[in-house]
Amino acid sequence: MAFSTFVTSSLVIGLLEAAPLVLAAIGFTLIFRLNGFINVAYSENITLGAYFAVVFNSILGLNFYASILPAALLSGAFSVLTYLVVFRPAFNRGVGKTEMIILSVGLSFFVRYGSRLIFGNDLFNFDFVNPSYLSVFGIGITSIQLTCIGLVLIISIGLYILIYRTNYGEMTRALADNEQLAMVSGINPTRFSILIWFIAGTAGGLAGIFYGAFSFVSSSLGWNLILIVIMVTIVGGIGSVRGALIASACAGIVASAITLVSKPLYGQVALLLIFIAILKLRKGRA
Amino acid sequence: MEQLLSGYFVYSFAFLFVFIALATILHMQFSLTGIVNFGIVGFWAFGMYSCALLLLKLHIPFVPAVLLASVLTGIVSLLLGRIILNLDNQAVLVGTLAFATIIEYLVTTEKWLTNGVMGLGTINFPFDIGRMTLFVYFLIILAITVLLLLYVSRLRLSPFGRLLLSIKDNESLSQSLGKPTFRQKLVFFTFTSAVIGLFGALTAPLYNCIFPRMIGPGVTFSIWIALMLGGRKRLFGGLIGVLATIGLFEFLIETVVPIPAEYAEMVPNFKFAAYGLTLMLVLMFRPLGILGEEGRGTKYGE
Numbered sequence: 001m002a003f004s005t006f007v008t009s010s011l012v013i014g015l016l017e018a019a020p021l022v023l024a025a026i027g028f029t030l031i032f033r034l035n036g037f038i039n040v041a042y043s044e045n046i047t048l049g050a051y052f053a054v055v056f057n058s059i060l061g062l063n064f065y066a067s068i069l070p071a072a073l074l075s076g077a078f079s080v081l082t083y084l085v086v087f088r089p090a091f092n093r094g095v096g097k098t099e100m101i102i103l104s105v106g107l108s109f110f111v112r113y114g115s116r117l118i119f120g121n122d123l124f125n126f127d128f129v130n131p132s133y134l135s136v137f138g139i140g141i142t143s144i145q146l147t148c149i150g151l152v153l154i155i156s157i158g159l160y161i162l163i164y165r166t167n168y169g170e171m172t173r174a175l176a177d178n179e180q181l182a183m184v185s186g187i188n189p190t191r192f193s194i195l196i197w198f199i200a201g202t203a204g205g206l207a208g209i210f211y212g213a214f215s216f217v218s219s220s221l222g223w224n225l226i227l228i229v230i231m232v233t234i235v236g237g238i239g240s241v242r243g244a245l246i247a248s249a250c251a252g253i254v255a256s257a258i259t260l261v262s263k264p265l266y267g268q269v270a271l272l273l274i275f276i277a278i279l280k281l282r283k284g285r286a
Numbered sequence: 287m288e289q290l291l292s293g294y295f296v297y298s299f300a301f302l303f304v305f306i307a308l309a310t311i312l313h314m315q316f317s318l319t320g321i322v323n324f325g326i327v328g329f330w331a332f333g334m335y336s337c338a339l340l341l342l343k344l345h346i347p348f349v350p351a352v353l354l355a356s357v358l359t360g361i362v363s364l365l366l367g368r369i370i371l372n373l374d375n376q377a378v379l380v381g382t383l384a385f386a387t388i389i390e391y392l393v394t395t396e397k398w399l400t401n402g403v404m405g406l407g408t409i410n411f412p413f414d415i416g417r418m419t420l421f422v423y424f425l426i427i428l429a430i431t432v433l434l435l436l437y438v439s440r441l442r443l444s445p446f447g448r449l450l451l452s453i454k455d456n457e458s459l460s461q462s463l464g465k466p467t468f469r470q471k472l473v474f475f476t477f478t479s480a481v482i483g484l485f486g487a488l489t490a491p492l493y494n495c496i497f498p499r500m501i502g503p504g505v506t507f508s509i510w511i512a513l514m515l516g517g518r519k520r521l522f523g524g525l526i527g528v529l530a531t532i533g534l535f536e537f538l539i540e541t542v543v544p545i546p547a548e549y550a551e552m553v554p555n556f557k558f559a560a561y562g563l564t565l566m567l568v569l570m571f572r573p574l575g576i577l578g579e580e581g582r583g584t585k586y587g588e
Contacts, residue, residue, distance in 0.1 A: 108562070279369075
C-alpha cells in the first residue's frame with residue numbers, strides 16, 4: 001500500500017468511525033461537566049437509542065431516517081429517567097463520587113441485561129432501502145454512511161453552538177461549581193439538569209443509531225464503546241466539549257490507521273495504551 | 287460419599303472460594319487502601335493464562351508454574367501501578383478497566399499463543415489420586431483462602447494496615463507525616479494483585495480448558511457487587527456477599543430450581559440484571575452492605 005493511500009484511507013475511515021463517537025463524547029462530557037462523575041450507564045443510553053430505532057425501523061416498518069428522530073427523543077427521555085429515578089436521589093442521599101460511578105455501573109448492568117430479557121441475545125440490522133455505493137478518495141462507502149456523517153456534522157455543530165455561543169455552557173459550569181449561587185442568578189437547577197440530561201441522552205442515542213447503521217445492533221454496543229468515550233472525555237479535558245471533539249476524531253484516525261496495517265483489536269489496544277500514557281502525562285488532572 | 291466428593295458440589299464450592307478470595311482482596315484494595323480496581327478480571331486472567339501457558343508450552347511442573355504466574359502478575363501490576371496509582375480515583379478506575387480490556391483483547395487476538403476463542407487446554411490437576419483429586423484440590427484452595435482471611439484480620443491491626451487506612455482517609459496528611467505513601471500503595475497493590483494472579487492460576491485446572499469469554503467484565507462486576515452487598519468495610523463482607531450472590535444464583539438456583547430449557551439461555555441475563563439492581567439498591571439504601579459498620583471493640587477504622 002502506497003503511503004498516500006494509507007494516509008487518506010486512515011483519515012477517511014477514521015473520521016467515519018469517529019463520527020458517532022464525537023456525538024457520544026459530547027453527550028457524556030455534558031453530564032460529566034454538570035455532575036462531575038463518570039456515568040458508565042451512558043453506555044446503555046447509546047445501546048437503547050439503537051434498539052429504539054430498531055423497533056421503529058425493523059419492527060414497525062418505518063423508514064430508517066424517519067425512525068431516527070423518535071428514537072433519539074426516546075433515548076433522551078430515558079436519560080432523564082435515569083437522572084430522576086437513580087442519580088438525583090443518590091446525590092440527595094450524599095453518595096460519594098466513586099460510589100456514584102459504581103452505582104452507574106450497577107444501572108448499566110441492570111439495563112443491559114434487562115434489555116436482553118426483552119430483545120433476546122440476537123443481533124439486529126436496520127432495513128435500508130437500496131443503499132448506493134460511492135467512492136470518496138478511492139475508499140468505498142455507502143450512501144447511508146455519508147448521510148449519517150452529514151447528520152453527525154450538523155448535530156455536532158448545533159451542540160457546539162449551544163454550548164459555546166449561547167449561555168447554556170456557562171450555566172452548566174455555574175451549576176456544577178456552586179448550586180446556591182446558580183439559583184440566585186435565576187437558574188432552576190432541576191429544570192436545567194433535566195434539560196442537560198435530555199440533550200446528552202439524545203446525543204448518545206443518535207450515536208448508537210449511527211453505530212448500529214454502520215454495523216449491527218447488539219446489547220453490548222454501548223458497553224464496547226463506553227471505555228473509549230470515557231478516555232476521550234478525560235483526555236480531551238474534563239467537561240471540555242471542544243477537547244472531546246478533537247480527541248475523538250484523533251482516536252478514530254489512530255485506530256483506523258493501526259487497523260489498516262494489523263488486526264482491528266490492535267487499534268483498540270493501542271488507543272487504550274496511548275490514553276493511559278496521556279493520563280500519566282497530564283498528572284491525573286482528570 | 288465418594289461420588290459426592292468428586293462431583294458438582296465440590297467443584298462449585300471450589301469456585302465459590304476462589305471468588306470469596308477475590309472479593310476479600312478487593313476489600314483490601316478498595317476499602318483498606320482506596321484503590322478503585324475495576325480490572326480485577328485482568329489480573330485474574332493474566333495469572334490464569336500465564337499459568338496455563340507455562341504448564342502447556344514450557345512443561346514446567348504445577349507448583350513452580352503457579353508461583354511464577356503469580357510473580358508475573360505482580361510484575362505487570364507493578365508496572366501498571368507505577369503509571370496510574372498516583373492519579374486520582376477516576377483515573378485509577380479507568381486505567382484498571384482499560385488494563386482488563388487490553389488483556390481480554392490480547393487473549394483473543396494472539397491465537398499463536400492462547401488459541402484465541404478456540405480455547406487453551408487441557409490443564410490437568412497437579413496430582414491424580416482418583417476420585418478424591420477434586421476434593422483435595424478444593425481443600426488446597428480453601429486453605430489458601432482461609433490463610434488470606436487470617437492475614438487480612440491481622441493486617442487491619444498492624445502498623446502497615448493503619449498506614450494504608452491513613453492513605454485512604456487523607457493521603458496528603460499521611461505524606462506530610464513523612465510516610466512514603468505512593469511507594470507503600472504501590473507495594474501493596476503489587477502484592478495483592480499478585481495474589482489475584484495466584485488465584486487465577488489455581489482456577490485454571492478447575493476450568494480444564496480456558497476461553498476468552500470467561501474473562502469478560504462480568505467477573506469484575508460480580509466481585510464488586512458481592513463486596514458491596516456483603517459489607518465493604520468488614521473482613522467477612524466479601525465472604526457473605528459472594529455467598530449471597532454467586533452462591534445463591536449460580537449454584538443454588540441454577541442447580542436446584544428446575545428451569546425449562548427454552549429459558550436456560552436467559553438465566554445469565556436475569557442474573558446480571560438482578561445483580562445490577564441489587565448493587566443500586568445497596569448503594570442507595572445501605573451503603574455499607576449487610577454487615578454494615580464494624581462492631582464496637584475493634585480498633586480497625588477508628
